[in-house]
Every structure is written in structure tokens, then in C-alpha cells.
Amino acid sequence: MTAPADWLAIDWLLATITAWIIIGAAGMVRPHGFYLVARILFPLGALVSVTVAVCAAIAVTGAPETAVLPLGLPGLPFHLRLDALSAFFLLVLGSASAGVSAFASGYFRKGEGTPPGLLCLLYHLFLASMAMVLLADDAYVFMVMWELMALSSFFLVTANHVIPEIRRAGYLYLLIAHIGALAILLCFGVLQANTGDYTFANMRAQELTPFWASVAFLLAFFGFGAKAGIVPLHIWLPEAHPAAPSPVSALMSGVMLKTAIYGLLRIGFEVLQMQLWWWGVLALAIGLVTALFGVVFAAIQTDMKRLLAYSSIENIGLLVVGIGLAMLFVSYGMAPMAALALTAVLYHALNHAFFKSLLFLGTGAVLHATGERNLGKLGGLLRFMPWVGWLTLAGALAAAGLPPLNGFVSEWLLLQSFLFTLGLKSTFVNNLVPVVAAGIALVAAIGGYVMVKFFGVIFLGQPRETRLAASHDAVSWERAGLVWLAIGCVALGLFPAQVIALIDPVTRTLVGDGIGPQVAAHGWLILAPVDPDRASYSPLLFLLLMATSFALAFVLVRWLYHGRVRRAAPWDCGYPLQTARMQDTAEGFGQPIRQVFEPFFRIERHLPTPFDKEPYYYLAAGDHFWHWLYLPVARLTEATSRLVGMLQQGRISTYLMYSFVTLLVMLVLVFR
Amino acid sequence: MTIYSVIAQALAILLAVLGAPLLTGWINQCRAWLQNKSAPPLLLPYRTLHKLFWKESVVAENASPLFRIAPYIIFGAMVLACSIVPSLSTDLLLAPAADAIALVGLFALARAFIALAAMDIGTAFGTLGARREMLVGFLAEPALLMVLFTAAFLTQSTSLANIVETIANQPFAIYPSLAFAGVAFTMVALAENARVPVDNPATHLELTMIHEAMILEYSGRHLALLEWAASLKLFAYSSIGLAIFFPWGIAHGHDPLGMLLAAPALILKLAIGGAVLALIETMSAKMRIFRVPEFLAGAFLLAVIGILVHFLLGA
Numbered sequence: 001m002t003a004p005a006d007w008l009a010i011d012w013l014l015a016t017i018t019a020w021i022i023i024g025a026a027g028m029v030r031p032h033g034f035y036l037v038a039r040i041l042f043p044l045g046a047l048v049s050v051t052v053a054v055c056a057a058i059a060v061t062g063a064p065e066t067a068v069l070p071l072g073l074p075g076l077p078f079h080l081r082l083d084a085l086s087a088f089f090l091l092v093l094g095s096a097s098a099g100v101s102a103f104a105s106g107y108f109r110k111g112e113g114t115p116p117g118l119l120c121l122l123y124h125l126f127l128a129s130m131a132m133v134l135l136a137d138d139a140y141v142f143m144v145m146w147e148l149m150a151l152s153s154f155f156l157v158t159a160n161h162v163i164p165e166i167r168r169a170g171y172l173y174l175l176i177a178h179i180g181a182l183a184i185l186l187c188f189g190v191l192q193a194n195t196g197d198y199t200f201a202n203m204r205a206q207e208l209t210p211f212w213a214s215v216a217f218l219l220a221f222f223g224f225g226a227k228a229g230i231v232p233l234h235i236w237l238p239e240a241h242p243a244a245p246s247p248v249s250a251l252m253s254g255v256m257l258k259t260a261i262y263g264l265l266r267i268g269f270e271v272l273q274m275q276l277w278w279w280g281v282l283a284l285a286i287g288l289v290t291a292l293f294g295v296v297f298a299a300i301q302t303d304m305k306r307l308l309a310y311s312s313i314e315n316i317g318l319l320v321v322g323i324g325l326a327m328l329f330v331s332y333g334m335a336p337m338a339a340l341a342l343t344a345v346l347y348h349a350l351n352h353a354f355f356k357s358l359l360f361l362g363t364g365a366v367l368h369a370t371g372e373r374n375l376g377k378l379g380g381l382l383r384f385m386p387w388v389g390w391l392t393l394a395g396a397l398a399a400a401g402l403p404p405l406n407g408f409v410s411e412w413l414l415l416q417s418f419l420f421t422l423g424l425k426s427t428f429v430n431n432l433v434p435v436v437a438a439g440i441a442l443v444a445a446i447g448g449y450v451m452v453k454f455f456g457v458i459f460l461g462q463p464r465e466t467r468l469a470a471s472h473d474a475v476s477w478e479r480a481g482l483v484w485l486a487i488g489c490v491a492l493g494l495f496p497a498q499v500i501a502l503i504d505p506v507t508r509t510l511v512g513d514g515i516g517p518q519v520a521a522h523g524w525l526i527l528a529p530v531d532p533d534r535a536s537y538s539p540l541l542f543l544l545l546m547a548t549s550f551a552l553a554f555v556l557v558r559w560l561y562h563g564r565v566r567r568a569a570p571w572d573c574g575y576p577l578q579t580a581r582m583q584d585t586a587e588g589f590g591q592p593i594r595q596v597f598e599p600f601f602r603i604e605r606h607l608p609t610p611f612d613k614e615p616y617y618y619l620a621a622g623d624h625f626w627h628w629l630y631l632p633v634a635r636l637t638e639a640t641s642r643l644v645g646m647l648q649q650g651r652i653s654t655y656l657m658y659s660f661v662t663l664l665v666m667l668v669l670v671f672r
Numbered sequence: 673m674t675i676y677s678v679i680a681q682a683l684a685i686l687l688a689v690l691g692a693p694l695l696t697g698w699i700n701q702c703r704a705w706l707q708n709k710s711a712p713p714l715l716l717p718y719r720t721l722h723k724l725f726w727k728e729s730v731v732a733e734n735a736s737p738l739f740r741i742a743p744y745i746i747f748g749a750m751v752l753a754c755s756i757v758p759s760l761s762t763d764l765l766l767a768p769a770a771d772a773i774a775l776v777g778l779f780a781l782a783r784a785f786i787a788l789a790a791m792d793i794g795t796a797f798g799t800l801g802a803r804r805e806m807l808v809g810f811l812a813e814p815a816l817l818m819v820l821f822t823a824a825f826l827t828q829s830t831s832l833a834n835i836v837e838t839i840a841n842q843p844f845a846i847y848p849s850l851a852f853a854g855v856a857f858t859m860v861a862l863a864e865n866a867r868v869p870v871d872n873p874a875t876h877l878e879l880t881m882i883h884e885a886m887i888l889e890y891s892g893r894h895l896a897l898l899e900w901a902a903s904l905k906l907f908a909y910s911s912i913g914l915a916i917f918f919p920w921g922i923a924h925g926h927d928p929l930g931m932l933l934a935a936p937a938l939i940l941k942l943a944i945g946g947a948v949l950a951l952i953e954t955m956s957a958k959m960r961i962f963r964v965p966e967f968l969a970g971a972f973l974l975a976v977i978g979i980l981v982h983f984l985l986g987a
Contacts, residue, residue: 380734393738438975448810449807449809460794462794537773542774566731
């Protein structure tokens, strides 16, 4: 053991991961000790998160470091490696979880579901396992940590296990997580190519045939896709995210989904030594379908956390589109363009971690204040919860991809990378790319719709229930977490050149090229990934100009005219009897999207007729995949199990007969 | 950064901010003539603005600060939009701040704020207007982006100044892709500026209004700023259309003489464009709200076809 002064970044990171585990274990000292967990352990955890982020930010630009831990099986220790890709995702993990942990300090209350000490243990194990997944350098430790991540998050999702829906959601989550894990395991099996050596270093050295490389890629795409929530494996997201406590939803959506993106990048670009063009086309197509599916479903949701879960599906779709585009570029040997697309992907992963965590935490605060997840029963909360409201507005605008916040920068980069596709040699691909770009533009625009609905229905208008007027604002720890994430959204939006300098080493690791030098050459004020004559964007200048116009208009109007304001009852075309129920509900606001995209949904509706004694209106928009894919598979599984179950009669004589028959068959086989 | 670009930028902003209401007045006048009405004075929009600024602002009791800052944000966004579109000269100081994609983002930002402000009071008409505006927006925005992409693919640049210079410097030819984009752009511009056949700027009939429904609760200086912002938006859209499809007359680079000529050229083009807009409005009838997505989906498809045509024909 060397002195801390000589520690490498990876040693520091291992120390911080150990610190997380110790903090978690400390929670179990007094499982019901609310003060200890909420006021000491979670803030400490947030501090550790900040350390992780700092170490990772330093390590991004450093040389790869490796370590071998004497843990695990005899003769098979844990191989760990910290390169730019791992470091970047650790940065995502650390910076987003710092805000989430700070929020969680104020969030967990007495007497809700799982004891706080146990939650603390699971929460910090979840963080530690995610960090270890990102550091893993052999299949063994990767799978162990991947499973630990799935299990700890499963127990966190089912924290309120007394509610049957939550148990059901947890089960669905665990099921899909394991189907995905199986595919990843098989993928590693293919990658080691019969050498029996499961280190990633060995896998990199293997020269796979295009067939086996494709098999490995498809398995990885399926396996990581199940964790990321690409269509049709998205089904667990809208169930599990609303079920989990809000800080856990924030971590799962903001960070855990990114570990799947990390896995896809690690296997697809770094471990596999070749990229075929049709992988890119596949990822483009599935990514676009996922994004469109997610955003259209998000627009019609009435539960605020389900809405955000679908919005996460949309963002994962955008990330997969970017990965597909980068694969296309790599397969055609256009490394600089691939670097641009990957920069957009990594940037968006970081942005999404911030704004989606912020939004989930915002819904958590609303949920605590009102006890209500249904958008139709909220409204007008900006007046009662100004802190949560205004900070959530920053997150909503970022998620809507509006300048000058961070969501816009990554969408801008993604669209830019679509614009330089003319050099692709295949006509088919050449014509596909603008269509996908159009799809992305549509998704981004509907994303704006979703966020206006989300923010407007919760925070604006009149309270739809009278008891909402008693809602209290977030407590100070919760505010601290929200402020941290909101500052992240703004800063990532305003200083893209600095962020890209961090991303540059990552794209160099993956595709051997980066856009850092070009961006740095044009200074920190203007973002010009290729050439300022071709495309440039300066968020700071943008904000400054808007602020100047704002201020000038504000001052001039007061100086030339006056600043008098009179408060009066709302006018509403002179209609005097309006009530809060006359506002659009969440269903009403989503209705145009439902009508335009009707074939996307499986709609069950009951319309009242004039002759109904008790007229009622009912509408449910379901998921086609659930009815066409999951239910048939579930029924098939059930039928098969029933057949197998017929063997189990529960009588000892029957089992004895089975043994006897088996013995006979074996004897016949042996003495044949 | 040269003194020339600073002057060009200042002139462009001044012309837009001061001239935008005139364009609105001109269109109203043309429309009245075409419909055989006696026309309102050309300078009526200025008088309206002046009157509104003098009036006190009546704000609903339950309005949040968002309601009061939204008009300033929208006004600021539209001023910025007008200042980055090359209407007089391509050598603009602020051109690097935002390219074509950022311009679309700017319009989206303004739309989000006006919709949020409309939902803030919680009246039936406000939320109705917000929902309809977002319905128009979610199709118009990608259509506009695709129109700009067509030009960007043609010129291999998303910088508006570069697009204008490249298209203007090419020998005169009708590009099939730009023809598609032009039709799509006209449709988007009609929808985005709350014009017939999508919306009617003159209506206050509850069932049909979109833009007017959102600003029902505004009065006094807030309303004046929103009206001015609407004029600026129309000016910005007209300038974009003229810059991409009729880029002649805009001064390129450092060219003081060209800029002197650019101003009359712009005014002439805007006068003709405004008259054409009034003609389109007079000749078409307003659509039902659920025809609007079909109309805009048509625009979106036309724009995508424009790009595909560019890829297939290389023109």
C-alpha cells in the first residue's frame, strides 16, 4: 500500500467506492435511526459523489490505469481499468448523484416503507455497483457488479412493497434485467472466442469473423438495450420509475440507463475491433423508433413520473441514434465525423443525467407536498412551491432542448453530425440519413410539447384541488440538490467548449479522433465543431443578447412610459363563472397528439350515449407491444409451465416411479 | 470584428425593431384593399403600440412572475431572431452567435414561453390556446428545420450568412430541392405567424383562435410587447424566406455601397412579399383545427422530399 500522496486516480476512485459501501453499512448500525441516515450519511454520500466526479474529471485526460483486486474466485481476480470512457461515465455518475444524494437527505421521511437504514445501504450499494461496472475490465467482475446493480435497484424500486402495483413493477423490472443480463453474458462468451480468458484485454485481441462479431454486437445491443429501455424492451421503464422513491427514479433514469449506453459503447467501439455498416443502420432505425415511441407516449401520460419515464425512453432513443450514426461513419472510415456524432452522444448522456434527475427530484418534491402523482389533480404549484417550481422550469426547458440550456447543445451537435453525411458512399444510407434527421427534428419538437405540458399542468394555472394551497416548498437539503442539478443544466449549456474538451479524450479512445482541437481553436466563446463558416453557436452570446434586449425593453418601457400594474380578476373573455376544472387536464393537453398519432396506441374507450342512466367516459391508451409481444410470450410460458407442472403430482409413489422409469431408460441406453 | 459589421448589425436591428410594425400595417392595408374594405392607416400598428404602452397593465390576481416576464423574454427572443437573419448584409457582428438550427431553437423558446404564460392564469381559453399553439408548433418546427436543412445541405453550412452568400453567388438556376423547400416554407410561415388558413389574426371568436387565445389575459405594456414581438416574428420569417429563396440585393461581406442599396431592395421585397401574403390570406379559408396537422404534415413531407431530391439529383 502506497501513501495517499502517490495514489493514482483509480486508487482514489476505489477508496471512494469503499467509502460508499462503508456509508451504506453504517446505515445498518441503526436501521431505524432516521437522524443518522438522513442528516449524516446521505450528505456524506453526496460528498463522496463530488469526490468521484472530481477524480473522474482529472482521470479523463490521463493515461489508462489498471488495477487488480485480490477478490473474486481463486485464480480469477477482479481486473479493473480506468480509461477515458470509464472516467467520463464516472463523471456522469458522480456529478449527478451528488445532487440526488443531497436531495435524498431531505427526502426520506420517517415511517415510509423500508427502514431508512436499509434504504441507505441499498442506495449506496447501488452507487458503488454502478461505479464498479464502469471500472470493470473483465467479464466476471462486470457481470457480478451488473447483477448487484440490478438487485440493489430492484430492492430500492420495491421500497414501498406493501402496494401490489409496486411489487408487480419490481418483478417486471427484475425479469427484463435478467433477460438482458443473459444476453450480455452470451455476448462475452462469443467475444472471448474459445480462449477461456474473460478479460477485456483478451477480447480486444481476438480477431472475430464478421459473422461472430455481428452475433456479439447483436447480443450486446439486445442485452444493453434491455437495460437502457430501447423498444421493444422498454416495457419496464414506465412501471419501475413511478414505483421507485423519487431519488431512486432519478438515479435509475439519470445514471443507470447510462451504464447501458456505456456498455454499448465499450463493446461496440472499443472491444469489438470492427464495425459493420448495417449495425449502424440497425441502431439508427431502432433508435429513431424508440425516440418517437417514447416521446409520443410521454405526451399522453397523466402520471407525472410515467411521463418522465417515457421521456427517458425518448432520450435513450436519441443516444442510440447517435451511436448508430457514429458506427456508420466508422464503417466508412470517416473518423472525424464519427467523433462529432459520439461527442453529441456523450454530451447528451451527461445532459440527460442532469436534467432528468432534476425533473424526477422535482416530481418527488411535488409528490411529498401533495401526495399526488396524477397530473389531473395538480396545478398552480409555482405559487406555493416557488423553489421547486423555478428549478424544475430550468430542467423542463433543458429537456425540451431549448437554447441556451444544455439539452439544446447536444441536440445541436447531433443535428450537425447529420448534416455532414454527404460523403457516405452508399446511396441507400445517403437517403436514409436525412429521413432519420427529419425524425429527430420531429422528436425534438414533440419533446418541447411534452415539457410544456409537464410544467404547465403541474406548476401553472389554478390548483385543481383546494388542498393544494397547503403544499409546502422543499426543505433546504432538497433545495440544495435541486440547485446543484439546475446549475449543472445551465453551466453545461453555457460552456460547451469546456465540456467538449473533456469529451475529446473519450472519442479518441473510441474512434481515434476528436473534435476538441477544432473547438479549442475557436476560443471558449463560440462553439464551432468543424469550421465557424459552416456552423457556429455561442450560448453565452445568445444569452447575453436576449438579456440585453430584455433589460432594454424593461428599462425603456418604464422610462418612456410607466410601470403601473393593477391586479384584478382574470378576464377570460368576460366569462364570470369559470372554475379550475375548466382548465385543460393532462388528458386534454395531450389529446391532439393522441389524435394525430392514434395508430401508435391501443385505445380502449367508452363514450357515454344520451340514453345512459349513469353516463361515464373512460379512455385508456395502452401499449401495442404489451398485447402483441409480452402477453403472448407470458401466456406461452404459462402454458409450458403448466405442462411441466403436470409432472409434479406431489405423491411420493409418483416420484418413485419417475426414478424407476429413469433408471430403466438409463439401463437400456447403457446396455444397448 | 470590424466597425463595418458593428454598423451593419446595428442597422439591421434598428430596421427590424422599428420597421416590423410597418410591415404588419402594410399587410393589413393590402388585405383590406383586396377584400374591398376601406383600409386602416399604414401607421396604425405604431399608434396601437403607443396607446397600449400608455395604458396600465391589468394582471390577474393569481398570475405568477412567469406571466409578467414572459413578454420581455419573447420580445428579446424575437429581436435576437431578427438580428441574426441576414436581411441587409451578410457581415453581421452577431452572426456567429446562432446558426440556422439555433434560430429554430429560438423560435421554439419563444413558443414555449408564450404557451406557459397562457397556462399561467388557468383560464379555459388560455390553456386551449396553449394546447393549439403547441399542436401547430410540433409540426411547424421540424418542417422549418427541414427547410433550413435543405439549404444547409445545398451549401454545406448551417450559418445563415454562408447560406445566403452561397446561394446568391451561384449562377441563376431553379433548384428542385429549393422549390420544394420554398412551398414548405410558405406553409410553415403561414402557420407560425398565426395567419389564415391556420389562424386568423383578426379574430376573437372563441372557438377558432389560437394566438389570440393565448394573449387574452394580457393588457397594457405586456400586450404591446407581445404585439410587437408578433410583428418582429413576421419580419424575421419574411427575412428568412427572402434571404434563402431571393437572396439578391443583400450586401456580401464588407460592402458599404451594397448596404446602401440593400435597404431599398429589402423594403421592395418585403412590400411585394407582404402583398403576396395578403393575397394568400384573402384567397384561402380558415381550416378546422384538426386539418392543421394535415396541412403542416404536408409541409414537413415536402421539406423532407426537398432534401431527398437534393440527395438524388445533387441539386
